[in-house]
Amino acid sequence: MPDFVHKPVLMAEVLTGLQPKAGGRFADGTLGGGGHAEAILEMTSPNGWVFGCDRDGAAVEAAGKRLARFAGRFEIRRGNFAEMSEWVPAESCDGVLLDLGVSSPQLDVAERGFSFQSEGPLDMRMDARQALTAMELVNNTDAEDLAKIFWEYGGERDSRRIAKAIVHDRVQRKFETTRQLAELIERLSPRRGDKAHPATKIFQALRIAVNDEIGSLKRGLAGALKILKPGGRLTVITFHSLEDRAVKDWANALARDYTFAGAVDVPELRQPREPELKWVVRKAIKPGETELQENPRSRSAQLRVMEKI
Numbered sequence: 001m002p003d004f005v006h007k008p009v010l011m012a013e014v015l016t017g018l019q020p021k022a023g024g025r026f027a028d029g030t031l032g033g034g035g036h037a038e039a040i041l042e043m044t045s046p047n048g049w050v051f052g053c054d055r056d057g058a059a060v061e062a063a064g065k066r067l068a069r070f071a072g073r074f075e076i077r078r079g080n081f082a083e084m085s086e087w088v089p090a091e092s093c094d095g096v097l098l099d100l101g102v103s104s105p106q107l108d109v110a111e112r113g114f115s116f117q118s119e120g121p122l123d124m125r126m127d128a129r130q131a132l133t134a135m136e137l138v139n140n141t142d143a144e145d146l147a148k149i150f151w152e153y154g155g156e157r158d159s160r161r162i163a164k165a166i167v168h169d170r171v172q173r174k175f176e177t178t179r180q181l182a183e184l185i186e187r188l189s190p191r192r193g194d195k196a197h198p199a200t201k202i203f204q205a206l207r208i209a210v211n212d213e214i215g216s217l218k219r220g221l222a223g224a225l226k227i228l229k230p231g232g233r234l235t236v237i238t239f240h241s242l243e244d245r246a247v248k249d250w251a252n253a254l255a256r257d258y259t260f261a262g263a264v265d266v267p268e269l270r271q272p273r274e275p276e277l278k279w280v281v282r283k284a285i286k287p288g289e290t291e292l293q294e295n296p297r298s299r300s301a302q303l304r305v306m307e308k309i
Contacts, residue, residue: 008035029081034063085223116182154205
């Protein structure tokens with residue numbers, strides 16, 4: 001397997017949002033190759049600190065090597081950022097970074113099964129220690145639940161038809177590879193000149209479901225708030241609308257000076273409360289032209305910046 005080399009996105013914008021200073025303490029819940037963490041450690045020299053974690057063992061190993069020159073100034077653990085508040089002290093951090101989604105090294109290694117561009121096992125696990133794989137999900141989930149995954153996590157309009165076709169075909173032959181699944185979807189939904197491959201949304205949905213990405217995000221946001229000091233900054237990079245909406249809805253709710261019961265905000269039934277967050281930049285920050293040219297995969301990245309009150 002090739003080395004885990006990951007180009008971090010929105011580097012300057014993240015550092016502007018976090019405002020690292022000498023002696024600052026920060027948490028990077030999605031280390032990747034350690035690029036953001038390295039920059040934070042440089043800016044917090046000589047005695048700043050970074051707590052870091054990642055579900056991917058290859059990422060943890062790569063980050064450890066990259067950050068070796070800062071020995072004694074960081075702690076790295078392999079795990080889900082949703083559990084960071086269980087080992088990072090409460091109200092100890094000046095800033096927290098969550099860089100969501102899948103990384104280039106994960107996409108580019110066929111054996112990880114994240115991409116339909118090359119033949120590989122239907123895996124998609126960010127943490128290879130977990131039992132659930134995309135193969136398990138595709139071959140053992142009923143058509144109704146598969147369609148729900150494809151629609152809710154991928155926005156796939158043809159979710160029911162694709163789910164039924166998968167259930168029909170797997171009786172004859174178990175789905176085991178990325179190309180096998182992609183070819184079925186392509187037969188059902190031919191490209192007809194579209195830029196995006198018809199399997200794109202299905203693969204996104206399966207990846208999100210396999211790794212419980214939305215559940216992890218919601219738990220991780222709550223945990224980030226716990227480990228932030230008052231005045232500490234939270235920066236979150238998202239790569240699709242489902243993630244971004246979850247971050248935005250969570251922050252908006254905590255930035256309000258009132259709460260309400262139920263799903264509908266009825267002004268007459270509002271209860272006053274102290275807000276816990278404020279927006280530093282309300283509008284999503286996107287990559288500039290230079291970054292887009294240097295790293296085309298950054299095109300869907302969006303950065304949100306909040307501050308704990």
